[in-house]
Amino acid sequence: MKKLLFLFLILFFFFSCGRGKAPISESSRIIPDSFAIGLNLYNKGRAVYHHSNNMDSMLFYMQLAEGFFIRDGHKAQVNRYIASVYSARGESDEAIRYFLRASRTAEEWQYSFICQGIADAYTAAGRFREGVSGLDSIRKNMDNRQMVPYYHLAKGNLWAGINEYDSASTYYRIASMSLNRWVAAEASRRLKLLYSSLGKDSCSFYSALAANEHLVNELRREEGVESRTKYEKAKLENELNRLKIDKQRREIWLLSLGLCFVVAFAASYIVWQRRKRQMYKQLWREQSLRLSQTEQLLQQSEELSILREKESQLRESLFRRMKSFHKIPSLEKEEESAEEGNDNQNRRIALSNEEWEDIRQTVDGSYDKFSVRLLEAFPGLSMKDVYFCCLVKINVSIKDLSDIYCISRTSISRKKQRMKRDKLGLTENNETLDDFLRRF
Template identity: 25%
Template structure:
């Protein structure tokens, strides 16, 4: 029911309904359903303008869904966390969350989601007065956004017009706002475009035009727009010598600003985030303080009951030592198990590579795998020899890799459906760490072309733009 209300943009005035779901899933063991409930509870808190509560709920939702494969839910959680921080003018916090949202939008391969998050990143940079970066992200959003989404196009053109006005490119600003108006925005959305026009005309000393558009925008339903309109009109009145009118307009502007300040709770938001992130640490500190106080009290008692308390102290010491020793042993056991699992995984990977290439009768040795015929000694190795793989060879490779790496090719094609069969073959060989020379011989291309092909797959087909992440590293962890 809560999802239906939110998706249909119906008004929500109470969180009593979603609290039933929160209570139901709290100790169910279903972390995904619990995280979903926390997400919608956070959305409701945002609707009710309780930013502090919304942040707490959305952060909890992020923790619960961290290891899930529900990329859409994870995108929405981080997107609305970013929106929350933008609303509180906390732009550095917003950028961290929005970059995570962008990562999940790329996994989803959803152009609309990617455009929305790019737009919010642009807003964050604009809030930090980094206008060049903001415009860069706005243009990225425009290039990605489906052209049929005229409502979002209108918003992008208007906001870009505002930035060009700030940078002094007034002609470009008016051009973009006129493009937004030509798309016939809804009545409420017209006001922002008019406000940008008014600012441009004020900056270019066309006071009659500025006065005309400011008088339109004072009727906006949005308090931020109204506040800016009254401030701009006051400037126009002042320039024209109507100081009494300017004074009255500034009084109205200050009332609007007071209302806006009451809605902003940046300090409380930061405090709540710090509380949430360091909650466990604070509990540990409190526990240590309590233990210290108890030890102080016991010290004086031991002075009165020396022998008995000495025995208790010795007993406590031995128990403590045994407990520490037990914990150390447990940690060592866990580390050893992890190391053994890693070794087994690497052995499995090595065996998979070796077994596959040993099955190819026309190959005597693959340099990167160290596969040699034990009955022969190869005096020299031609690193340019063509390696021909049949369809059955490739089928066997994919089958082995899917068994060893949890349906690797199925997951790869699901997340990146634009990959063709040759690119999937290349990803499989990269997954099992076949060297570049061998890849060149298998695909009949140069080693440099192998490098170029890897980069193109990473950038164009997977959308990974981080230069610090190679295709090899990404696929190793995939």
């Protein structure tokens, strides 16, 4: 039983500790990392161009890398690099084509480089009006409003490049009021330089103050956002910790409940075994007691039978001393009685008063003053009745009684009935006079 309890505990701990561990599904299996392959091809293309200045090999590796990349931002980075290479080589048309291609899938942080790269490419080619149109076409691809400030800054730079200072200052002011901190600072700096070059020192000063105030407000807003983010993060961590603690508490509660169940089961089993052993011990004691009592009763019965045998022998020896012993055949042994019964049929047995008295005294000596107790219990009995009861007490046969009283056996039976009913007052039909006197 101890082994079973130990096995039950091991299974309980196994299931309680293994709870929550999901099997490995097909979706969580190791798959090839396409990003790693694309990044390797991208770096290899850059290395090939850097060492050999081979455009065809570089374009081959970059196109392969773009095919392996999944995110649009990674693909835009590939096209932006190709455009920057063409721009450095002075091939403005190819550079502009790849810059426009990159703008279609670019992310927010990439638009600053793309817009400025397009503006520089058109400026280097001297095609300022086309540069404005190109930036406007990029503006149509900007679905997120956070990307627009880069467009305004680049367009302001383009207008400043062709000496359109009013348009440049307009776009710089719009960019300086954006929520993008870097764009706002750069636009304010360029606007201040523009006003300084035009001799508008007061406008440059106020523009610098406005840019500084805007920058301070933006920094405060960013700090507030950062603080709020930290607060939400801490709140989320606290909630996760609370959920973990609740889960641990539930697991501890279930484990404690299981342990209590095991302890209760073990205690119940131990108590049951102890009571079972006590019951077996009690049954063994009772059986031992019964056996000892039975043995004692058998011994007492044996002793009683021995005593009775001795008593009958003593009574027989006592009866043999009676003067009338040999006159009454039923008091002698069965063999002698049978022989005399065959020789002496219907003989008369005469007893003197002395012999009658001897019979009474012998019966009193053998049966604890039988006649005295009989007279005390039934005072209406005569001495003849007492003598008759003494003969019945010592089992004198009906034949001998008929010989003693010189009447028939039927008359002896009637005499017993009258003695029982009239003299002793016994009315029970299931008990004869012989039975009553034997136990009296």
